[in-house]
Amino acid sequence: MEMTNWLPEHSAALRDLRVRGMSYSKIAHTINAKFNTAYTRYAALSRGQRMGLGGLDRPAPSLPGGADRPQPSSPERPSLQSLREVRAGPMADVFCWPKAFSETVELPKLRCAEVVPRHLSLVELGPADCRYPYGGDSEGEVVTYCGHPCQPGSSYCTPHFELSRNPKLLARPVLSIDWLRAIGAI
Numbered sequence: 001m002e003m004t005n006w007l008p009e010h011s012a013a014l015r016d017l018r019v020r021g022m023s024y025s026k027i028a029h030t031i032n033a034k035f036n037t038a039y040t041r042y043a044a045l046s047r048g049q050r051m052g053l054g055g056l057d058r059p060a061p062s063l064p065g066g067a068d069r070p071q072p073s074s075p076e077r078p079s080l081q082s083l084r085e086v087r088a089g090p091m092a093d094v095f096c097w098p099k100a101f102s103e104t105v106e107l108p109k110l111r112c113a114e115v116v117p118r119h120l121s122l123v124e125l126g127p128a129d130c131r132y133p134y135g136g137d138s139e140g141e142v143v144t145y146c147g148h149p150c151q152p153g154s155s156y157c158t159p160h161f162e163l164s165r166n167p168k169l170l171a172r173p174v175l176s177i178d179w180l181r182a183i184g185a186i
Contacts, residue, residue, distance in 0.1 A: 006047055007035075009035070010031055010035060010037065010039075011047065011051065013030070013031050013034065013035070014027060014031065014044060014047060014048060014051070014053070015051060015053060017030055017031070018048055018053045018054070024041050024042075024044045024045040024048060025041040025044075027044045027048075028040055028041050028043065028044040031044070111163055112163070113132075113159035113160050113162075113163045114159055115146065115148060115157065115159040115160070117132070117134055117144070117145070117146040117147065117148070118145075118146065118147030118148065119134060119144035119145075119147070120144060120145050120146075120147035121142075121144060121145070122143075122145065124147070125145055125147060128149055128150050129145070129146075129147045129148070129149065129150065130145065130146035130147060130148045130149070130150050130155070130156050130157035130160055131145050131146070131150075131155045131156065132145060132146040132156050132157070132160035132163075132164075133145055134146070146160055
């Protein structure tokens with residue numbers, strides 16, 4: 001933590017600007033411009049609190065247009081009954097849970113591959129063996145791999161390759177070799 005030593009003239013300026021009703025952010029900016037210092041808003045706030053000038057209570061609203069807000073007709077706090085009446089109005093439904101959270105959702109049926117894995121470790125896998133993982137779902141559980149021969153151009157055997165693809169999508173490539181030759185990419 002960096003210690004800052006406020007000079008007496010800086011502290012006097014802080015006191016004067018706070019009495020005028022300025023925010024600590026504006027006070028820090030004004031002092032920095034006047035004395036060529038680098039105080040932050042927090043430094044001015046902390047120094048003001050140590051001097052007994054008050055904390056974060058702001059004398060004026062900090063939002064633009066805040067002075068035009070209607071002021072409450074009576075300075076008394078609203079009663080609990082009046083708060084309940086306001087809450088029972090048309091805004092009461094605003095804070096309800098969305099329907100997605102209040103309804104039961106039917107989970108899709110899980111698919112599985114019709115293959116019995118060999119359960120090989122990563123070290124035991126060969127370059128053409130299926131790398132579909134099994135296990136590792138819980139803490140300390142060993143991860144093994146399918147180990148059956150891979151489908152050409154894939155890291156998975158045919159059953160796991162089909163399992164890893166969306167069956168509803170077409171399996172045609174986006175770019176064909178003929179198209180790539182036509183544009184000169186090959």
